Structure formats: structure tokens, C-alpha cells
Amino acid sequence: MDEFDIIRRYFMPAVTRRADVVAGIGDDAALLSVPAGHELVVCTDTLVSGVHFPRHTPAAAIGHKALAVNLSDLAAMGAQPAWATLALTLPDADPRWLEDFAHGLLALAQRFDVELVGGDTTRGPLTVTVTAQGLVRHGMALRRRGARVGDRVYVTGTLGDAGLALRLQERASAHLQARLDYPEPRIEAGQALCGFATAAIDISDGLLADLAHLLASDRLGAIVEIDALPRSAAFLEVHETPGAGAQPAYYELPLSAGDDYELCFTVPPAHSTAVEQRLEHAGCAATAIGEITDTPGIRCVRANGSGYTPVARGFLHFGEDQHG
Numbered sequence: 001m002d003e004f005d006i007i008r009r010y011f012m013p014a015v016t017r018r019a020d021v022v023a024g025i026g027d028d029a030a031l032l033s034v035p036a037g038h039e040l041v042v043c044t045d046t047l048v049s050g051v052h053f054p055r056h057t058p059a060a061a062i063g064h065k066a067l068a069v070n071l072s073d074l075a076a077m078g079a080q081p082a083w084a085t086l087a088l089t090l091p092d093a094d095p096r097w098l099e100d101f102a103h104g105l106l107a108l109a110q111r112f113d114v115e116l117v118g119g120d121t122t123r124g125p126l127t128v129t130v131t132a133q134g135l136v137r138h139g140m141a142l143r144r145r146g147a148r149v150g151d152r153v154y155v156t157g158t159l160g161d162a163g164l165a166l167r168l169q170e171r172a173s174a175h176l177q178a179r180l181d182y183p184e185p186r187i188e189a190g191q192a193l194c195g196f197a198t199a200a201i202d203i204s205d206g207l208l209a210d211l212a213h214l215l216a217s218d219r220l221g222a223i224v225e226i227d228a229l230p231r232s233a234a235f236l237e238v239h240e241t242p243g244a245g246a247q248p249a250y251y252e253l254p255l256s257a258g259d260d261y262e263l264c265f266t267v268p269p270a271h272s273t274a275v276e277q278r279l280e281h282a283g284c285a286a287t288a289i290g291e292i293t294d295t296p297g298i299r300c301v302r303a304n305g306s307g308y309t310p311v312a313r314g315f316l317h318f319g320e321d322q323h324g
């Protein structure tokens with residue numbers, strides 16, 4: 001199988017076809033028509049085997065995740081996903097692997113009406129780069145900058161599941177494993193927040209690290225109520241309430257583990273009821289976890305009011321161990 005066989009066999013039969021694609025796979029570049037009154041939102045993310053996912057990760061999960069992490073960035077901007085390109089570097093052309101990989105990626109693309117419009121295929125250590133494009137009404141995108149003192153801090157879904165799956169490895173329950181391998185981009189939630197949230201980011205590196213990005217540019221701070229962090233039933237089966245002898249993982253995973261791909265956003269108190277209703281309508285749970293303050297830094301507090309000093313801050317490339 002050469003490069004062209006791979007493209008023809010696995011990536012051309014994509015199920016999503018959009019009317020706004022003038023030219024997709026097969027020309028020198030994709031030709032896309034951007035509707036009037038919209039801005040183009042573009043993001044790219046690379047997954048390297050052994051760094052961003054363990055080497056034994058199923059091919060379908062790698063395909064899903066490569067697109068999902070990009071759609072998550074579009075979600076955090078409040079965009080409607082539209083198109084994607086795929087730069088794929090493979091050690092060999094294993095038909096079984098390619099079929100599963102393409103299926104994982106294209107099934108997610110179909111769910112969000114994303115058309116795969118091009119890419120590049122090369123030989124080398126397994127690396128997957130997806131570039132995704134979305135659309136947002138002019139001036140309506142959610143940004144990282146914009147939070148104000150007194151805004152409530154929210155997160156969607158639950159936190160710490162993916163980090164727990166990584167830690168438990170083969171002992172992880174199916175739910176936890178799926179949270180790591182098949183993250184769900186919060187597209188509807190992101191769109192529901194446009195015009196209501198003052199700032200938003202997706203949580204890829206851990207809550208503390210990503211929330212810090214919402215504060216840095218404006219020299220703001222935040223209080224995070226760590227007992228209020230949303231934890232899944234599957235998480236609580238492993239790490240029940242902290243009790244007297246603190247279980248660091250109960251706090252540390254939701255605070256600092258990455259890979260959850262939930263949204264973290266800020267909302268003025270006057271909008272909080274509207275936002276909660278809009279998210280419920282979008283079918284996405286959201287939890288208030290704290291508040292923006294004018295004291296730089298993130299302060300973690302327990303329900304009883306006592307302070308908590310996190311052990312870890314979040315996942316930093318070039319700064320910490322990576323998955324093997």
C-alpha cells in the first residue's frame with residue numbers, strides 16, 4: 001500500500017459531505033467557503049505515541065482523540081465545527097490499524113458534521129496531527145481573556161476521570177477508560193455559553209493549569225471550592241470522600257490531572273441562572289466551583305473553610321514525566 005492507496009481506501013470514503021466544501025481531498029489544497037457574517041476559528045493539536053497516549057491505546061481511540069482534542073478547542077471558543085485536515089505519520093501501513101483509526105476519527109467527524117478535507121501521509125514514528133476549523137458569528141467567540149472579579153467559575157461534566165484511568169491502567173473501569181480514550185468535545189455547551197460567559201478554556205492540562213490561563217492576562221485570582229469539584233460515580237468508587245486521613249488523589253486528580261477535555265468558564269452572577277438553564281437545555285451538566293477574585297493566584301478551600309495546598313499544578317510538557 002502506498003500513500004495514495006491509504007488515502008483512497010481509508011480517508012476518501014468519509015461519510016460527512018458538506019455543501020460548503022468546494023474542493024476536498026484530492027486537490028492540492030482544500031477550498032472552503034466561509035459564510036458571510038462569520039469568523040473562521042482554526043486550531044491544531046498533535047498526539048505523539050508514548051507522550052499523549054500510551055503505546056497500547058486502541059487505534060480507534062487514537063483516531064477519536066486526535067479529532068476530539070481539536071473539537072474541544074473549538075468548543076472552548078464557542079465555535080460550530082466544520083472542517084478538518086489530518087497529518088498522519090505512520091511506522092508502517094497496517095490495514096487493520098488504519099481501518100480502526102479511520103473509523104474512530106470519521107465516526108466522531110460525522111457526529112459533529114465535520115468533513116475531512118485533506119491532509120498529509122508520511123512514514124515515521126506514530127504521530128497524529130489534526131487541524132480543525134469551525135465557524136462563529138462575527139464577534140461572538142468565547143475567549144480566555146474577559147473574566148471579571150465576582151464572576152462564578154464553572155466546569156462542565158466531571159474531573160479527574162482520565163487521570164485516574166491513566167493511573168489505574170488495566171485496573172481502570174470501563175467508564176474511566178472511556179473518559180481517557182474517547183473524550184467528548186463539549187460543542188453544544190460552548191455554543192450555549194456565547195454571549196453569556198465572560199471567558200472560557202478547555203481543560204486539557206488540568207484544572208489548576210488551565211484556570212490559571214483565564215486569570216494571567218488580567219492579574220486576577222480565583223477561589224476554588226475543592227469539595228464542590230464534580231467527580232463521577234466511577235471516580236468515587238475508587239476514591240471515596242477524603243475522610244480524616246486525607247486521600248490526596250480525591251483532590252489532586254480533579255485539580256491537576258489532564259485529559260478530561262471539559263470546559264472551564266466564568267459567568268457574571270447576574271447570568272448564572274440563564275447559563276445553567278442554557279446548559280441544561282444543551283444536555284450538559286455544569287457545576288459552580290468557585291469565584292474570580294482580585295488577589296492573583298488560585299486559592300483552594302475545603303467545604304469547612306480550611307485551605308488546601310495542591311501537591312501538583314498540572315501537566316507541563318518539558319516539565320514532567322510523560323506516559324510510557
Ligand code: ADP
Binds near residue numbers: 007011087088116
Ligand atoms: P501534495 O503532494 O500535493 O501535498 P498529497 O499527495 O500529499 O498532495 O495528498 C493528496 C491529497 O490527499 C491531498 O488533497 C491531501 O490533502 C490528501 N491527503 C493526504 N493525506 C491525507 C490524510 N491522511 N487524510 C486526508 N487527506 C489526505
Ligand code: MG
Binds near residue numbers: 121
Ligand atoms: Mg502533501
